[in-house]
Amino acid sequence: MRSGLSLLAVALLALVSLGVGAIDLWPATLAEIWPVLRDSRLPRTCAALLTGASLAVAGQIMQQIARNRFVDPMTSGTGQGAALGILLAVLVMPAAPIGVQMGMASLTALAASLGFFALVRRVPPTQPLLIPLVGLIYGGVIWAGTTFVAYQTDLLQFVEIWMNGEFSGVMRGRYELLWLAGLAAALIYVVADQFSILGLGDAVSVNLGLNHRQIVLTGLVMISVVAGLTVVTVGLIPFVGLVVPNLVSQSTGDNMRRALPATALMGGALVLGADLLGRLVIHPFEIPAGTVIGIVGAGLFLWLLYGARGHAA
């Protein structure tokens, strides 16, 4: 029932998204508008949905691994690691195809995620808020390093693009790798039970014979692929991976088999909605989706912290 509603919401948003843009689609014949739809509107709509869905799922998986509801790959090092990776790729092999850049971004994102988990392993479980704080500082340090390298090499304007996620540049032929991010997020569904069990803690995981190391690594690879691909294609979008899993946990619970699809839908809807809003408020100009989400997401996050306190920890 609830997932039916979310699906309907996503479909409606997608329809509106296809209709909104600098060129008016009405009145015109299908033959006239098809090129616009095919080359710009459809790719943009798909890109927003894929980005939102995969980022939200990545956030949920990271929260299961960390057993902490306040971590988000885009603010705790993974996203910043991805940006550092692309920067290094651009510097070391400027002629390499975009696929190689994305591979590099995913690898550094993975290294950054492993670093994050090595760091927070020492945080006592009685201090759950320390983990996202450590993440913020850690992400900030990687980000500072990235900016420094970019400044030294005159690539600052690139870095700005990666750090501010937006969809105005999305066109046919320039976003298709995002389907891989979507695929990575969808594949994690195969091991949904394993992540549910992971969330029950070490003792339960060991007792049930879960291959802890393997499942954590699988999750981190997924998160890193999603981070690498989305940062390269549309830039870093914060908060989706933080807010959506929390909202879903409150409404649907923590059985990943039920939560993950709901998370993907809501993530897609949030990012597409933010992109749409950004396109409409100062039409025909645009506000980047990342900025809109920054505002909406910050509001949602505060509400999570204070409004829903009893459940959020």
Place this chain on the structure above:
Amino acid sequence: MIRIDAVCHGIGGQPILRDVSLEIGKGGIVALVGPNGAGKSTLLSLIARLQPLQTGRITVDGHVIGQVRDDVLARTLAILPQHLDVASRLSVRDLVGFGRYPYHKGRPTPQDLVRVDAALAAFELDDLAARALDTLSGGQRQRAFVAMAYAQDTDYLLLDEPLNNLDIAASRGLMHRLRDLARQDGRTVVIVLHDINYAAAYADRIVALKSGRVVADGAPGAVVTDAFLRTVFDTDATVAHVQGRPMVCV
């Protein structure tokens, strides 16, 4: 059979278990008793490979702890730890269902679902099956976790203070269920109990730990005496005999 051979364990230079050797044969209920901090939970967690073994050797049905694959052991032995800080919002049915994970690895078969229903029924959780864990009372929650261990359907069951938070009916219900498992299905239950009367009433054997050592071991009738309470627990409670069983007068 669980064979514990010369196990020593220390944390930060502090000895917790000192040269513990025990053999626990197949079938029956063994109650592990002893004062707070005696090392009971530590011993169980070592048998269940929740902590790495430092010295000594433990085997369960011939599987050497530390060498046997986790998923193989998960079908042989289940543990209910004393403290479970689970914050997940899962339904009771989902939680109990994960007890079947060692068998189905994420693809439950109809038989698994039958087992889950049986476990829910066995611990009177049918009415709570759809409830989220974080909405349950302490005793209801405890029952849900016991049902999960039960659903794991292993030959060996290690339960660390499962009677915590349970009312008298639920406590007796659980102990009866365990006795059936031991007598009828030949399962081996190792259970940490603080209430000596429950141990005396339901266990086939009582093992007492104190300061990391086994200090008493035998049938309840032989073990539970005034002197036992004095030396192991430093208390002057006395033992009466009711219906041929020792009973501690508190």
